[in-house]
Amino acid sequence: MSLPLNAGPRVLWLTGLSGAGKTTLSEALARGLRARGEAVAVLDGDALRRGLCADLGFSPEARAENIRRAAEVARLMADAGLRVIVALISPYRHERALARGLFRPGEFAEVHVHAPLAVVEARDPKGLYARARRGEIPQFTGIDAPYEAPEQPELRIDTADCTVDEAVDRMLVLCQPAAGADAA
Numbered sequence: 001m002s003l004p005l006n007a008g009p010r011v012l013w014l015t016g017l018s019g020a021g022k023t024t025l026s027e028a029l030a031r032g033l034r035a036r037g038e039a040v041a042v043l044d045g046d047a048l049r050r051g052l053c054a055d056l057g058f059s060p061e062a063r064a065e066n067i068r069r070a071a072e073v074a075r076l077m078a079d080a081g082l083r084v085i086v087a088l089i090s091p092y093r094h095e096r097a098l099a100r101g102l103f104r105p106g107e108f109a110e111v112h113v114h115a116p117l118a119v120v121e122a123r124d125p126k127g128l129y130a131r132a133r134r135g136e137i138p139q140f141t142g143i144d145a146p147y148e149a150p151e152q153p154e155l156r157i158d159t160a161d162c163t164v165d166e167a168v169d170r171m172l173v174l175c176q177p178a179a180g181a182d183a184a
C-alpha cells in the first residue's frame, strides 16, 4: 500500500560515523514500519557500494557522488510510494543539503545517529577503526577524514545513551501523521 500523503517524512536519512548504529537502527526501524503494514526500502551504504556504487571510493568527490546517487534512488522509491530509509555516513553538510533539496518540505528527515568516537572505536564491529589507526585505510571518517555533524537534524539519537528499541520508538513517532502535517 502506498504511503498516505500525511504519514510523516517519506525519507529518513540516517547519517553518522561508522559503527554509530545506522545499519542496526535502519533494519530495526524497517521491521517496525513493516509491522504497521508499510512498504519500506532500505538503502544502506555497504549494500549500495557492493552494486550501484561499486565504482566509487572514499575521496570527497566519490562520497559526494555516492550520496547523490543514493538521494536520487530514494527520490524514485519515494515517488513509487515507499517509505525509504537511507543509512550512509554522508559526512558532508553540503551533500546532505543537496539530498534534502530533492524533496518537498516535510518529506525528508535527517536523523543524526550519534555516538562518541571513543564509543564507536570500542565497538569497531568490522575492525575498521583498528585498521584505520594502523594506517591501512586512508581517509577513514572520524580518523583522518571529516564528519560534519548536522546542525538542525529532525532527530538526534545518541546510541551510547539509549537502546535500539528506544531509538526505533523515537523514529516511529517521527513517522506519525502529526509529524508530517506540513507534508504536501
Ligand SMILES: Nc1ncnc2c1ncn2[C@@H]1O[C@H](COP(=O)(O)OS(=O)(=O)O)[C@@H](OP(=O)(O)O)[C@H]1O
Pocket: 017, 018, 019, 022, 023, 045, 046, 049, 058, 062, 063, 064, 066, 067, 087, 088, 089, 090, 091, 126, 128, 137, 138, 139, 140, 141, 145
Ligand atoms: N575510508 C572510509 N571511511 C568510512 N567508511 C569506510 C571507509 N572505507 C570503507 N568504509 C566502509 O564503508 C562504509 C561507509 O560507506 P558510505 O557509503 O556510508 O560512506 S559515505 O557516505 O560515502 O561517506 C562503512 O560502513 P558503516 O560502518 O556501515 O558506516 C565502512 O564499512
Ligand SMILES: Nc1ncnc2c1ncn2[C@@H]1O[C@H](COP(=O)(O)OP(=O)(O)O)[C@@H](O)[C@H]1O
Pocket: 016, 017, 018, 019, 020, 021, 022, 023, 024, 025, 087, 123, 125, 158, 159, 160, 161, 162, 163, 164, 167
Ligand atoms: N543503541 C544502539 N543503537 C544501535 N547500535 C547499537 C546500540 N548499542 C550498541 N550498538 C551496536 O553498535 C554497532 C553498530 O553497528 P552498525 O549498525 O553496523 O553501525 P553503522 O551502520 O553506523 O556502521 C552494532 O554492533 C550494534 O549492536
